[in-house]
Amino acid sequence: MRSILPILTVLTAIVALWYGAAVMLNKQWTYDQAARAGVTVTFSQVLADTMTQERPVLPAPHQVAKGLWDGFAGQKITSKKSLVLHSWITFSATMAGFALGTLAGIVLAVGIVHSRAMDMSVMPWAIASQTIPILAIAPMVIVVLASLGIKGLIPKAIIAAYLSFFPVLVGMVKGLRAPDGMQLDLLRTYNASGSQAFWKLRLPSSMPYLFASLKVGVAAALVGTIVAELPAGASQGLGARLLSGSYYGQTIQIWSALFAAAILAAVLVLIVGVIERVVLKRMGMAK
Amino acid sequence: MSAVGYGALLFWACAMALNFHLAERFPNSRPVRSFVAMLFGVTLIVLWQGLVRGLNVSPVILPAPSDIAAAIFANIPLLWQDFAQTILKGALAGYLIGCGAAVATAIAVDRSPFLQRGLLPVGNFVAALPIVGIAPILVMWFGFDWQSKAAVVVVMVFFPVLVNMVAGLAATDALSRDLMATYSASYSQTLIKLRLPAALPFLFNGLKIATTLALIGAIVAEFFGSPTRGMGFRISTSVGQLDLALVWAEITVAALAGSGLFGLITMIEKAATFWHPSQRGR
Structure with missing residues (x-):
């Protein structure tokens, strides 16, 4: 806990910088308005105005906080303006994709660890597939699947799954290979079969690696879902909220959606972290 | 499915069999390693081409690799x-x-x-x-x-x-x-x-x-x-x-x-x- 103070210092510095930037970026509009009205404004008036504009270039932190509060608590949950609704849409697609991607990653990893041919053929291409900016084809996947009549959650989940499978695959391959020769030899002296070695040694020893990559994977799945919500047509979800905010110049709406996404990401990583701690503790592997 | 599709599936089966054989025979040879990976990639493209042509998939949904190369x-x-x-x-x-x-x-x-x-x-x-x-x-x-x-x-x-x-x-x-x-x-x-x-x-x-x-x-x-x-x-x-x-x-x-x-x-x-x-x- 000794890093609380440094973290708070850095955060305070960021907020202070943010207020400063808000004044710098928003004052032009204030001066323009004043010039049009033919009045001169004092610096303190400018300062006050830059904090309360309706469509600021950069909303001040308290405006974003108010936007977030309105979005989460000030609306009925079913309202189109409710961030709870949009977050839920994004969250459900993220979870579906994350589950799919994790499953695919684990299955592929088991295959790769058990078959040398799989290892030689699949692994290089799995790595190469990650150098491809796959997010760029997200809108295409959405449009094509929509033309096939598949809409809503599934296309978003597919993109989220594609992004989250790779960290899981790499972590799982590493984890399943983590037992050293001595432990494998021990099991051989017990005359353990391949599946016994898998269930009793390889799988348990891969858990720490799995959870480390699950944290990366869940964040990646969220990014995938949000980008998948960007193409025109989506009306719900945090990504759609970002896009409509950018169309109508509602900067406070954009920033609120952005922070809602950040909070969602933090919550997801936190949940995985808690599950990790509980599981590793039950397995006696907690550090 | 037409003959092209079956041909692609056959090629896929043969290539995978060859890959498994090579991987078992020469587990530590570097050229074999890259050959196996290359063959796997080629197989995917052949399979893609064959299935798109064989099943008559509309180019609006998924174009064949040859169409993409032409584009x-x-x-x-x-x-x-x-x-x-x-x-x-x-x-x-x-x-x-x-x-x-x-x-x-x-x-x-x-x-x-x-x-x-x-x-x-x-x-x-x-x-x-x-x-x-x-x-x-x-x-x-x-x-x-x-x-x-x-x-x-x-x-x-x-x-x-x-x-x-x-x-x-x-x-x-x-x-x-x-x-x-x-x-x-x-x-x-x-x-x-x-x-x-x-x-x-x-x-x-x-x-x-x-x-x-x-x-x-x-x-x-x-x-x-x-x-x-x-x-x-x-x-x-x-x-x-x-x-x-x-x-x-x-x-x-x-x-x-x-x-x-x-x-x-x-x-x-x-x-x-x-x-x-x-x-x-x-």
Whole structure:
């Protein structure tokens, strides 16, 4: 806990910088308005105005906080303006994709660890597939699947799954290979079969690696879902909220959606972290 | 399904059988390794071609690889123009500025453990956030041309590189630092001769992650507004016109650019960190 103070210092510095930037970026509009009205404004008036504009270039932190509060608590949950609704849409697609991607990653990893041919053929291409900016084809996947009549959650989940499978695959391959020769030899002296070695040694020893990559994977799945919500047509979800905010110049709406996404990401990583701690503790592997 | 489809399936079966045989016979030979990987890739393309043709899949849903290749050769000037706009201007400029700024920041906060302890968790947190989301804001600030794309890329690559560089600068062991102290080396001497080289493996790790992020940032930012060229622009408009062969042509270019950039960084890493165990082992 000794890093609380440094973290708070850095955060305070960021907020202070943010207020400063808000004044710098928003004052032009204030001066323009004043010039049009033919009045001169004092610096303190400018300062006050830059904090309360309706469509600021950069909303001040308290405006974003108010936007977030309105979005989460000030609306009925079913309202189109409710961030709870949009977050839920994004969250459900993220979870579906994350589950799919994790499953695919684990299955592929088991295959790769058990078959040398799989290892030689699949692994290089799995790595190469990650150098491809796959997010760029997200809108295409959405449009094509929509033309096939598949809409809503599934296309978003597919993109989220594609992004989250790779960290899981790499972590799982590493984890399943983590037992050293001595432990494998021990099991051989017990005359353990391949599946016994898998269930009793390889799988348990891969858990720490799995959870480390699950944290990366869940964040990646969220990014995938949000980008998948960007193409025109989506009306719900945090990504759609970002896009409509950018169309109508509602900067406070954009920033609120952005922070809602950040909070969602933090919550997801936190949940995985808690599950990790509980599981590793039950397995006696907690550090 | 027609004969083409069955032919492709047959080829797939034969190639997989050959792969399994080769993998069992020559487990440790490097040429066999790359041959097996190549064959797997070729098999995927043949299977794709065969199934699309054999099942008569509409080109609006999934074009065959031959259609994509035709689209690439028919549109080379267009693809080059988009490549220059998105990759050479947007992504590369942003990548250089962002990585440079991250390394500079890491070195700047290096002398203050207090700042490091504060910056590292915050940086780690921000690196996990969906940063692509700031694209609409930055497009609003910097206009539609490549500057706004570069700005998105700067923000996207900054935190992963920063976190890795800070961790890298802390990676020297006490023994080597003591040695520098007995030489009565100054702070800057220790930094240049010991700690920067020791940080390189970490830095390259961050740089590699950043290459993909840079391409993603540059392309996705174009969905929020761009001049009438650029890969993201072309992808979104061609999807609207259902010209999927052109979309896949752009994706091929993006994939080649991504792999090329990644390969370039890997090559530089090999040359710069030849002393590191991970490079010597192979």
